[in-house]
Amino acid sequence: MNGPGHAGFVVRAGVVETVVAVSLIAVAAWLWFGCYSFDEGGRGLMGAAAFPRGVAVLLGLSSLVLGAKGVRQMVGPGTDPVTVRRPSAVLLAAVLIVLYPLLLPRFGFYPTTGVWLLALLWCAGQRNILWALVTVLVFLVVVKLVFQMAMGIPLP
Amino acid sequence: MWHGFVQAFSEMASWSVARAMLFGILAGYFVGATPGKSSSIGIALALPFTFSMSPVASVVMLVTLYMASEYAGAIPAILVNTPGIPAAAVTAIDGYPMRLRGEAGTALTLSILSAAFASTTSTILLIFTATWMATVALTFGPVEYFAIAVLGLSLVSSLSGRSMLASMVGLLFGLAVGVIGTDPIDGVNRYVFTDSLLSGVEFIPALIGLFALSGVFVMIEESDLAIEPLKELPSVKGQFGLIKPHFWNLVRSTLVGYLVSIVPGHGATISAVVSYAVQKRWSRNPETFGSGNPEGVVASEAGANASVPAALAPMLALGIPGSASTAVLIGALTLHGVQPGPLIFVRTPEVPYSIFLALLLTMPFMVVLGLGGARLWVKVTQIPRPIMAALVTALCLLGSYAAQNDVFAIWTTVFFGIVGYILKKIDIQPAPIVLALVLGTLIETNFRRSLLSATGDPMVFLSSPLAAVCFILAVCVFVWPFVRPTPHPSGSP
Numbered sequence: 250m251n252g253p254g255h256a257g258f259v260v261r262a263g264v265v266e267t268v269v270a271v272s273l274i275a276v277a278a279w280l281w282f283g284c285y286s287f288d289e290g291g292r293g294l295m296g297a298a299a300f301p302r303g304v305a306v307l308l309g310l311s312s313l314v315l316g317a318k319g320v321r322q323m324v325g326p327g328t329d330p331v332t333v334r335r336p337s338a339v340l341l342a343a344v345l346i347v348l349y350p351l352l353l354p355r356f357g358f359y360p361t362t363g364v365w366l367l368a369l370l371w372c373a374g375q376r377n378i379l380w381a382l383v384t385v386l387v388f389l390v391v392v393k394l395v396f397q398m399a400m401g402i403p404l405p
Numbered sequence: 406m407w408h409g410f411v412q413a414f415s416e417m418a419s420w421s422v423a424r425a426m427l428f429g430i431l432a433g434y435f436v437g438a439t440p441g442k443s444s445s446i447g448i449a450l451a452l453p454f455t456f457s458m459s460p461v462a463s464v465v466m467l468v469t470l471y472m473a474s475e476y477a478g479a480i481p482a483i484l485v486n487t488p489g490i491p492a493a494a495v496t497a498i499d500g501y502p503m504r505l506r507g508e509a510g511t512a513l514t515l516s517i518l519s520a521a522f523a524s525t526t527s528t529i530l531l532i533f534t535a536t537w538m539a540t541v542a543l544t545f546g547p548v549e550y551f552a553i554a555v556l557g558l559s560l561v562s563s564l565s566g567r568s569m570l571a572s573m574v575g576l577l578f579g580l581a582v583g584v585i586g587t588d589p590i591d592g593v594n595r596y597v598f599t600d601s602l603l604s605g606v607e608f609i610p611a612l613i614g615l616f617a618l619s620g621v622f623v624m625i626e627e628s629d630l631a632i633e634p635l636k637e638l639p640s641v642k643g644q645f646g647l648i649k650p651h652f653w654n655l656v657r658s659t660l661v662g663y664l665v666s667i668v669p670g671h672g673a674t675i676s677a678v679v680s681y682a683v684q685k686r687w688s689r690n691p692e693t694f695g696s697g698n699p700e701g702v703v704a705s706e707a708g709a710n711a712s713v714p715a716a717l718a719p720m721l722a723l724g725i726p727g728s729a730s731t732a733v734l735i736g737a738l739t740l741h742g743v744q745p746g747p748l749i750f751v752r753t754p755e756v757p758y759s760i761f762l763a764l765l766l767t768m769p770f771m772v773v774l775g776l777g778g779a780r781l782w783v784k785v786t787q788i789p790r791p792i793m794a795a796l797v798t799a800l801c802l803l804g805s806y807a808a809q810n811d812v813f814a815i816w817t818t819v820f821f822g823i824v825g826y827i828l829k830k831i832d833i834q835p836a837p838i839v840l841a842l843v844l845g846t847l848i849e850t851n852f853r854r855s856l857l858s859a860t861g862d863p864m865v866f867l868s869s870p871l872a873a874v875c876f877i878l879a880v881c882v883f884v885w886p887f888v889r890p891t892p893h894p895s896g897s898p
Contacts (some may be wrong), residue, residue: 257626266831273578280581280596287593294863295856297588300849301595304584308577315574331830334626342625342798343823346618349802350815366799373791374628384792388799402807 258336263322265331270316277309341372358404359389409750413758416461425458425466426763430770433473437489438481444474444490444673445730452737460741464756465763467737471730472713472767475673476520476775479706480782483512485797487617487804491609492673492709494616494839495681499694499701501620506697510779511647515699516706517775518648521768523659523707524714528764530663531714545668547854548866552875553668554847557675559879560682561837568832575833579841582606589850590857601813608842610805610817615835618801618822623829624794632787644776651703654684658704662711667719672730673712674843678836680708686885695834714764720745721757 280301288298322328333339345368352361363385370381396402416422429451436447448467455463478490483500496516503512545553561576585596586605597603648655658680665676684704685694694701720731724746735745743749743756750757788796805818825835859865867873 262831265827269574269827269831269833273574276578276581280584283596287588287595293861295853295861297591297593297595300852301581301584304577304580308574308581311570311574311577315570318570333830335629338625338628339622342622342794346798346802346819346822350812350819353815354812362799362803366795369795369798370791373625373794375789375791375795380792384796388796392803396803396807403810404806405812 257332257334259330259332261323262328262331263319266319267316267323268319270312270319273312274309274316277305277312280305280308338372338374342369345369345372353405358392362392363389409754409758410762412755413461413762416459416755417465417759417762419462421458422462422465422759425455425462426469426767427770428454429466429469430473430767430774433470433475434477434774436470437474437477437479437493444471445733447471447474448730448733448737452733452740455737455741460738460743460753461755461759463741464734464738464743465759467734468717468760468763469767471734472524472710472764473771475710475713476517476524476706476771478709479516479520479702480513480778483516483702484509484782485617485793485800486620487797487800488612490673491612492677492705492712494612494674495677495705495709495836496702497616498681498705498834498836499696499698502695502697503699503702508697509782511699512702513779513782514644514647514776515651515702517772517779518645519651519655519658519703519706520710520775521772522648522655523662523709523711525765525768526656526659527663527711527714528761531718531764532761534718545871546869547851547858548869548872549875550668551848551851551855551866552869552872552879554844554851556875556879556882557679557844558840558848559883560679561840561883571831571833572837575828575835575837576841578828578833579838580845582611582838583842583845584849589846590853599813601811605846606842607809607814607817609808610814611821611842612839613801613805613808614818614821615825615838617797618818619825619829619835621794621798621801621822622826624790624797628790628794630790632790644779648703651700654687654700654703655707657687658684658707659711662708663715665708666712666715672716673709674839676712676715677705677709678840678843680711681705717760721749721760722746724749 284298284302284305288296293299345365349361349365352365355361366385366388367381370384375381375384392404397404432451433444433447436444447470451467451470455466458466474490475492478488478493479496479500480489482488482493482497483504486497486501488494488497500512500516503509558576561572583605585602587593587597587603588595594603661680661683662673662676665679666672681694681701681704684700685691688694688698688700690698690700716731717734720735724735724744738745738756743753801818801822802815805814806812808814825838828838829835855865856863859868866876
C-alpha cells in the first residue's frame with residue numbers, strides 16, 4: 250500500500266473526460282436503439298419512446314462536447330491532473346465491494362460480513378488486528394440488535 | 406379554530422399522549438439517523454404499535470416520528486456523508502466538508518436550529534393557510550405539474566460546480582437512468598434486463614451509492630492522513646448564536662420549502678434542493694457552496710423540515726397525500742376511523758388540531774436532544790479513518806439492502822458508488838444526477854399526460870398562465886448564473 254509520501258496514480262483530466270464521454274455516448278446509443286424494442290410507432294411525443302429518445306440525443310450531444318474538450322486537453326497545454334492517492338488500496342476496496350453482493354447470498358450475512366469487513370479494514374489501512382476484530386464484532390452485534398431484532402429486517 | 410385547539414388540548418393532556426409523543430421523537434431520531442430508512446418506512450414500522458391507542462395518541466406519535474426522522478437524517482449526512490433520509494443528501498453537500506474541517510459540532514447545531522425554526526414557522530403557516538393553499542394546488546393539472554418540474558430541473562445551473570457542462574452531463578445521465586423500468590403511462594418495459602428493475606432504479610440505494618459509497622473511496626485515499634482536530638463547540642447559549650447570521654437565509658428557505666412541498670408529490674428532497682439552489686443564488690459566496698458553506702446546511706435543512714407541515718396541508722384539507730410519508734399517515738388515520746379531507750375539521754376537529762399542537766410541542770424536545778446530542782455525535786469524527794471508511798462501507802451496503810430487502814439493491818449502490826467516484830474526479834457532482842432522478846418521472850409523466858389530454862397539440866403547454874410563468878422563470882433561473890456579476894474574490898459584496 251502506498252504511504253503518505255506517495256503521489257499516487259496521476260493521469261491527465263482530459264484522458265478521464267474522454268473515457269467518460271465515450272462511455273456516456275455508448276449509454277446514449279443504448280437508449281436510442283433500445284427504444285425499438287418497445288416503440289409502438291405513430292404516437293409521436295405521446296409514446297413510450299419519445300422521452301428516452303430525447304434524453305439519448307441530448308446525452309449523446311453533451312457527451313460529444315465533453316469528449317471534444319477532453320481530447321483538446323490531451324493534446325493541448327496541461328490542465329489540473331486527476332490524482333488517485335493510494336491507488337492499490339482503492340482498487341482492492343473496489344474489488345472487495347463488488348465481491349460482497351456476490352458472496353452474501355452464498356455464505357449468509359454474518360460469515361460474509363465478518364470476513365469481508367476484516368479484509369476491508371486491512372485494505373483501508375487498519376493494521377491493529379485487535380481493533381479490527383473489536384470493530385467487526387461491535388458492528389455485527391449492532392446489526393443483530395438494531396436491524397434484525399428491532400426493525401425486523403430479514404438478513405440473507 | 407380556537408374551539409378546535411381547546412378540544413385538541415383536552416384530548417392531549419394525558420400520559421398516554423405524552424408517552425406516544427416521546428416514543429415518536431425517539432423512534433424518529435433512530436429511523437432518521439439510520440441510512441436506508443425513510444420517514445415513510447419509519448411510520449409504516451410504527452403503525453402496528455398504534456392499534457391499541459386512541460386516534461389522537463396514534464396520530465401524535467406518527468406525526469412526531471415523521472418530524473424527528475426528517476431532521477435526524479442530517480446527523481449521518483454530516484458525520485459520515487451518508488444521508489439518513491434522501492433529503493439529507495443535500496445537507497451532506499456542505500455539512501460533510503464542514504465536518505472534514507473539524508466543524509461537525511457547528512454543522513449539527515446549525516442543522517437542528519434550522520430544522521426547529523423551519524418546522525415551527527411552517528406549522529404556523531400550515532395553521533393559517535392549509536385549506537386555501539391546498540385548494541389552489543388541487544386545481545393544478547399535468548401542464549402545471551410539468552412546468553413546475555421543468556422549473557425544478559432548471560436549478561441544475563445553480564447546483565453546478567466549476568463546470569456547467571459537467572453538471573448538464575450529470576443531469577442527462579440521471580434522466581437516462583430514470584427511464585429504466587416500466588413506462589408510467591403505457592406500462593411497457595423499458596431497458597429492463599432483470600425483474601428487479603421493473604419498478605425502475607430504486608432511489609435510496611442509488612442515492613447511498615452516489616453520495617456515501619463514492620465518498621468511501623476518497624476516505625480510503627486519505628486514510629493515511631491525520632484526523633482534523635475538533636474545533637471547540639460554544640456553550641449552549643453560544644450555540645444559539647451560531648444561527649443568528651443566517652436569519653434571512655432561514656426565512657427564505659423556510660418559505661421556499663413550504664411553498665414547494667404544499668404541492669402534492671413534492672416532498673422534502675425537492676424542497677431541500679430548491680431551497681439550497683435559491684440560497685446559492687442569493688449568497689455572496691456562491692463559489693464556496695459544496696465545499697463547506699454553512700449557508701448550504703441551513704438552507705437545505707430549513708427547506709426539508711419546512712416540508713413536513715407543508716405536506717400535511719393537502720392531506721388534512723383534501724385527503725390527498727403531499728408526500729410518501731403522508732400517504733402512510735392517511736392509511737394510519739383511516740385505520741382509526743378518521744377520514745382526512747375537508748370534513749375532518751368538522752367531524753373530528755381534535756385530530757387536525759392535535760397534529761398542529763404536536764408539531765409545535767415536539768420542537769423544544771428536539772432542540773434539547775439536538776443541541777445536547779451535537780456534543781456527543783461529534784465524537785464519531787475522531788474515529789480513525791480506516792475504521793470509519795470500512796464501517797461506512799458496511800453501513801452503505803446494509804442500508805441499501807434494508808431499503809429493499811433485496812441483494813439487487815446492493816448492486817445498485819455498488820454501481821452508483823463506483824460511477825459516482827469516477828464522475829467526481831472530473832467534477833461531475835452527484836447533486837444534478839439526484840435532481841434528475843427525483844424529477845425525471847414527474848416530467849415525463851406530466852409531459853405525456855398533457856399531450857394526451859390535448860390529443861397531441863403542443864400548444865397545450867402555453868394554455869395555462871401558471872405554466873407559462875413557470876417556463877419563463879425556468880429560462881431566467883437557468884440563464885442567471887451566466888449573466889450574474891462575478892463575485893469579489895474576497896467574497897465581499
